[in-house]
Amino acid sequence: MRYAICFTPPASDPLSLVAANWLGRNVFSGEMVEPPAVRGLGIHEIAFHTAVPRRYGFHGVLKAPFHLSPDMSEAQLLRDLMRFSGTVPPFRLPRLEIARLGNFYSLQPSAPCEQIQYLASAIVQEFDRFRAPLSEAEIERCDPDGLSAAQFANLHRWGNPYVMEEFRFHMPVTGPVNAVDMPRIEPALRTIFGPVIGELVMVGNVALMIEEGAGGPFRVHSLHPMGKVSARRIA
Template identity: 55%
Template sequence: MRYSINFTPPAHDPLTLGAAQWLGRHVFSGAALDHPALRGLSIHDIAFNTALPRRAGFHGCLRPSFRLAPGTSEQELLRELMRFAGRHQPFTLPQLEVVRIASQFALAPVIPSQAMHLLAGAVVTEFERFRLPMPDDEIERADPGNLSAGQFANMLRWGDPYVMDEFRFHMMLTGPLAPADLGRFETALRSYFSPLLCDPVEVTNLALFVETEQGAPLTVHSLHPLGRVSARKTA
């Protein structure tokens, strides 16, 4: 069993539903969905090129996947996540847009979110004690030769290269694309997601994701609202 701590909008949020249809799977229920019919892309094009983010589900990663360390438990993790979320206030992300990351596409804020950066760093730090350290063979499979010095240090210290100063909040929409497909997908993605990105995205919860066995699709285990309970009741 692996866990990760992420952000995703609530299950019935229009962005969640739109992304679930694009990816072909709802991350809360695990239900398979039909891909949308879009000009310039076939259903096969979409299905093939969304396989990786479909398994991962629609989310922005804060604390990448980890196995529980000896002496910790899921119940303890849930209690600590509830306490942690209560100490951090909700906030609004800058407007999201479709962005290209290498040969992949994702949603990301038009300007970096300092609030999200600080939240992600706190998540990594606070939940480090729950993480089983990576064995040497896993570090080797991560191909450390292609990492910068800072990324390699992150992997050794925190179990993932892209945390702390290397963190960039994004929500993946495709896997790696062939160069000839980049233009088609960018046009289709901007057209499809544009109506879903008009309203601000409120970060009101943290989501605990689970991977029940290696290679299994990730699903939302539980949502943990940000902010004190008393403040939420009177808001």
């Protein structure tokens, strides 16, 4: 079993509902969802291109999946995540946009966001004590020979190459897409997500996600509201 600390909008948020339809699974309930009808794309094609993010559910990772250290408990993790979340004020992301990162597509902020960078870095540092050390097999899966010096150092210090200055917040909506399919996938994503990414997204909670069995799907275990109670009411 693994845990991850992420951001995802509340279950009732329009963005969450659209993402669940596109990915074919609700990250809160774990229930499978019928994919939308998209001109030029068959249901099986959508299922194929969303297979990877469907397993992880709609989210933006803040601390990548980790095994719990043997001397830590889930209760301790929950307690400390609740305490930590109350110390960070809510904020809004810059407008999200469909963006290609390598050969897969994500929703990404259209401008740099210092608050999400700070939040991710703080969580990586604050909760590193909960993370069990990586096994040799896990390190090899990160392809250490293909990493930059900074990414290699991050891998061995924090268990993930893409943290701190190397972090880039994104919410994946496809797995790898080959160049032949990109001209059909990208317009479909703009059609599906266009109506719900015009509004600024409030980052008002931190989600603890849990993997259902080894290699199983992830789901939201709990949402932890950010900021003091009085600040949440104002927001």
